[in-house]
Amino acid sequence: MTIQNLYNFYSISSGIVTNSKKVKKNSIFFSLKGKNFDGNQFAYEAILNGAMIAIVDNKKYSLLHKNIFYVKNSLYFLHKLAIYHRFKLINIPIIAITGSNGKTTTKELITSILSKKYENVHHTKGNFNNHIGIPLTILSMPKNTQISVIEIGANHEKEIKKMCSIINPDYGYITNFGKAHLEGFKNIKGIIRGKLELYNFLKKKKKKFLSMEMILYN
Incomplete structure (x- = not known):
């Protein structure tokens, strides 16, 4: 997954979400991690709830669905996507x-x-x-x-x-x-x-x- 490819998805999506329970149809789910949570665990749920694609940084979760994509660092990709959008x-x-x-x-x-x-x-x-x-x-x-x-x-x-x-x-x-x-x-x-x-x-x-x-x- 490149930033350009991700932006192509973003341009036809309904927006970005980081909470699987707040997914809108055709949104993009970013799995972020914190001290007490791991968003990767909710990527498949986000797809079931209507997300167009989900971005994870744990490979095993990308195997659960064809529309779950692995990147090295989800937060880094979120930042890069925002920078790309700002440039546009x-x-x-x-x-x-x-x-x-x-x-x-x-x-x-x-x-x-x-x-x-x-x-x-x-x-x-x-x-x-x-x-x-x-x-x-x-x-x-x-x-x-x-x-x-x-x-x-x-x-x-x-x-x-x-x-x-x-x-x-x-x-x-x-x-x-x-x-x-x-x-x-x-x-x-x-x-x-x-x-x-x-x-x-x-x-x-x-x-x-x-x-x-x-x-x-x-």
Whole structure:
């Protein structure tokens, strides 16, 4: 299975799911793993529930059905698929938001403001702001999107940098620096370095860092 082949399936699918119980007809199921679960175990159930195909990273589960495909790392392929989709929609501007507090409120505020100007504003739903939620958010972005607002959460350094490589934002906004997730960032300096990964990405790509005044009056 290559990313191009997977994208061909994605382009005619009803979307991406990671929960076999939330499968829609002709969706694509990604089997992800965590400390207390292994999504590979539910790939066949996803097919029975109507999934077009299922992606697994344990070979034995790919033998259960012709539409279950093995890859080395399901999460890696999910990220790659999101990056590929973003490249296809590269002309759609994305605002990325991060910070220790107030990310969701700020995202909702900015989305509301933009909706006064644009008919099709795409944005992060719920708390889909991590290494799984962000690629799913990108993959939920339809072609008629005019602008998107994506929230980035992080609990350790380099995480925001990695998420920026998937989102490829055109604009960025940092709400604040606080003492959240100190166990991952270790200290306040680590938090500042982590949040500034968004700023550094935008600077390197020669993109814009926003202020609330720019959002309100442009």
